[in-house]
Every structure is written in structure tokens, then in C-alpha cells.
Amino acid sequence: MQKLEHILFLSNPTINQDAAIRQVKQLCQATGARLTLIDVVPKTNPIWQKYQESLGDVEGQITKQMRNELQSLEADFRQSGIQVKSQLEVGRAHEAVIEQVKQAPTDLVIVNAHHGQSLKQAFFGSTALHLIRKCPCPVMAVRSGNxxxxxxxxxxxxxxxxxxxxxxxxxxxxxxxxxxxxxxxxxxxxxxxxxxxxxxxxxxxxxxxxxxxxxxxxxxxxxxxxxxxxxxxxxxxxxxxxxxxxxxxxxxxxxxxxxxxxxxxxxxxxxxxxxxxxxxxxxxxxxxxxxxxxxxxxxxxxxxxxxxx
CATH class of the missing domain: 3.40.50.12370 (Rossmann fold)
Known part of the structure; x- marks a missing residue:
């Protein structure tokens, strides 16, 4: 890692990611790196189809909310003077990130280490651990209490x-x-x-x-x-x-x-x-x-x- 030019941040608003967001901002502002924000809509559970009449378009509602959250986060980074773009994918989070890394040269992936009391809780079986094992570029896992x-x-x-x-x-x-x-x-x-x-x-x-x-x-x-x-x-x-x-x-x-x-x-x-x-x-x-x-x-x-x- 001689220089950071492109950082990818995997957003997950369902957990406290304030520390990770601060870390991303600090690195982008210090290095001038451009930023890609990504969030991933999980595939709809087939069992939901049985309740589609009563539940309505669950996947559509989830996608709309996640897109709004991602756009709001993008605006926040842009106000901080960071060159940023965002994209919403569907599937498994670590697979979507790895695919993005393969498509566009990426110097660093930043992911939240979750809010468990220890990294044993935070990493085992988590998206972060999958990325650490399989992502071809460096991965930074930021602890929420950083x-x-x-x-x-x-x-x-x-x-x-x-x-x-x-x-x-x-x-x-x-x-x-x-x-x-x-x-x-x-x-x-x-x-x-x-x-x-x-x-x-x-x-x-x-x-x-x-x-x-x-x-x-x-x-x-x-x-x-x-x-x-x-x-x-x-x-x-x-x-x-x-x-x-x-x-x-x-x-x-x-x-x-x-x-x-x-x-x-x-x-x-x-x-x-x-x-x-x-x-x-x-x-x-x-x-x-x-x-x-x-x-x-x-x-x-x-x-x-x-x-x-």
C-alpha cells in the first residue's frame, strides 16, 4: 500500500457504523482518495412469496429504504469534500464487494467489524471474515468503539x-x-x-x-x-x-x-x-x-x- 487512490466502503446502517464512517472520511480527506459506497440487498426469502398478498412488495420496500440510506450517506461524504459514488447490489455482501474489486482497481476495502464485545464475536462467520479470507485487496475492519x-x-x-x-x-x-x-x-x-x-x-x-x-x-x-x-x-x-x-x-x-x-x-x-x-x-x-x-x-x-x- 504505497498510496490510497480508491477506497470501497461496505455500508451497513443496521449496525452502528459511526466509527467506520469517520475512518473512511479521515483516510479520504488525508489522501485525496475517491470513494465508492456499496450496500447489498439480501435476496428475498422464498417463504415470503406465500405472504405476498398481506405483506406486499417486501423486497421493493427494503430496496427503496436502502437506496435512500445510501444516497443520504453519499451526500454526507460529498459535503465533506470527498469524490464519491454509490451503488446498491443484490445478493451476498462479501460476494458483491469482491466482484466490485475485480471490476475496478481498489486499494482498500473498509468494513465495520460489527458491534460485538470482541472481534471473535464480530468476525466469526461474518462478512468481514469472508472478505479477509477471499478479497484480493487489503481489508480494514473498523471496530465500533474505535x-x-x-x-x-x-x-x-x-x-x-x-x-x-x-x-x-x-x-x-x-x-x-x-x-x-x-x-x-x-x-x-x-x-x-x-x-x-x-x-x-x-x-x-x-x-x-x-x-x-x-x-x-x-x-x-x-x-x-x-x-x-x-x-x-x-x-x-x-x-x-x-x-x-x-x-x-x-x-x-x-x-x-x-x-x-x-x-x-x-x-x-x-x-x-x-x-x-x-x-x-x-x-x-x-x-x-x-x-x-x-x-x-x-x-x-x-x-x-x-x-x-
Whole structure:
């Protein structure tokens, strides 16, 4: 994400989307990006046809109300000096958004993270989760209680040296850093970087390795020092401005738990991370680190995809 030129916002007036609307306005006004508003009329339940005489044209009534709401929102954005257009689709929300992204170059999709008390409630089975899994461009899910103005953005990078599927995700580290730095500059947020680490086969070594406690402590100390050095070097290489020690967090533990706890500890407003979509049944059942993080963190989240997603 080098520059935002076109943002798509999925509107859903049935829930509190004030925070998402503010976020969209801030980004459009700061970057000059043009905006597309989209809302999606759900397909009529066939059972309604049995009651058409008494209920009347239910689908028509719903469509008219949604169109009016969308036009009102469009006028609000236009009054804020934003170049905007709106469109009303029929079907499933995430499918309509993805189709739009395929038809017109889109730099960012913004969606409300719903009003649940946690992102586990908000994302599981939701439109946002479908978009995070399947949308080819970056997706920002804005939590309804998002602080205004946002003050801190955190980039979650992964500098471990595994290969294969996870290595593909780690190739996104530069984009994660650049995107977090870009958004931090546009919205005047302080940039933080988090790197989680664990000793390879750590659990096995502790349980069956027969290592004395002092040896294990030395191994852990050396590993942390190595990751601190790697992280500092990588950030210096890819960021325009240096980070202070208080902005760089190299923490031992499982990635999802570390990232979630650090975002809470440092009062992060927006978390930037990468994911590699998994398709089919495996993707639905297994998910990935990004989805683990979504289930335990409580800030807004920007999820990036590989360039060839």
C-alpha cells in the first residue's frame, strides 16, 4: 500500500457504523482518495412469496429504504469534500464487494467489524471474515468503539526463517511496514512494530531435552538478542524514520497471543498484518495466524494480501 487512490466502503446502517464512517472520511480527506459506497440487498426469502398478498412488495420496500440510506450517506461524504459514488447490489455482501474489486482497481476495502464485545464475536462467520479470507485487496475492519482520533498503529511482522507456505506470508513484511508507516503519517499516528518469537522445538526441549534451567535461560536470552538485532536491522532498512526502543516490541510467545497482548498493552488503534488466504474446506477449518489474532484482539485491523493473491 504505497498510496490510497480508491477506497470501497461496505455500508451497513443496521449496525452502528459511526466509527467506520469517520475512518473512511479521515483516510479520504488525508489522501485525496475517491470513494465508492456499496450496500447489498439480501435476496428475498422464498417463504415470503406465500405472504405476498398481506405483506406486499417486501423486497421493493427494503430496496427503496436502502437506496435512500445510501444516497443520504453519499451526500454526507460529498459535503465533506470527498469524490464519491454509490451503488446498491443484490445478493451476498462479501460476494458483491469482491466482484466490485475485480471490476475496478481498489486499494482498500473498509468494513465495520460489527458491534460485538470482541472481534471473535464480530468476525466469526461474518462478512468481514469472508472478505479477509477471499478479497484480493487489503481489508480494514473498523471496530465500533474505535478511539477518535486514532493515535497508534502497530505493524505485526514475522522475521522467523521457516520455509514453504509460511514463508510466503513472511514475504509480506516490507508491505506491512510500509503500509503501517504510510497510514501512521496520513492519520498522525505513532508507529509501533511487534515481532513474536519462540525457540525452535521449545516445548520439546523443555519437556524431554533434559536441559538444565540455566542452559535453557541462556538459550532463550541469546535467541531474544538475535531477534532484537534482526528486527532493528530490518526496520532500519525498510522504514523512513527510525523507531525508538519503546516503539519496537520483540516478545517471546505464540504470535497470535503476543500480537493481541501487545496491541492492548500499548493501546493500539490499528493493527496492520498480513495473511495468505486458504481456499476450500481446509481454509474454513484451519484458518491462519491472522484469523487467530482476529479472535483475540480488540482494535481495528488492516489485513494485507500477497501481491499475487
Amino acid at each position: 478511539r477518535q482520533p486514532p493515535q497508534r498503529v502497530m505493524a505485526a511482522i514475522d522475521l522467523t526463517s521457516d520455509t514453504g507456505f509460511e514463508a510466503n506470508r513472511r514475504s509480506m513484511n516490507p508491505d506491512i511496514l510500509h503500509s503501517a508507516e504510510y497510514l501512521g503519517k496520513q492519520l498522525h499516528m505513532e508507529l509501533h512494530v511487534v515481532q513474536a518469537w519462540q525457540l525452535e522445538n521449545e516445548g520439546y526441549l523443555q519437556l524431554r531435552g533434559g536441559l538444565e534451567d540455566n542452559i535453557m535461560e541462556e538459550l532463550m536470552k541469546d535467541m531474544r538478542s538475535e531477534f532484537v538485532s534482526i528486527t532493528d536491522h530490518y526496520c532500519s532498512e525498510h522504514l523512513a524514520q527510525p523507531l525508538s526502543p519503546g516503539q519496537r516490541h520483540v516478545v517471546h510467545g505464540h504470535a497470535a497471543h503476543v500480537i493481541a497482548s501487545q496491541s492492548q498493552l500499548h493501546d493500539i488503534d490499528l493493527l496492520v498484518m498480513g495473511t495468505v488466504s486458504r481456499h476450500g474446506l481446509k481454509g474454513l477449518l484451519i484458518g491462519n495466524t491472522a484469523e487467530e489474532i482476529l479472535s483475540v484482539t480488540d482494535c481495528s485491523v488492516l489485513v494485507l494480501k500477497p501481491k499475487d493473491a
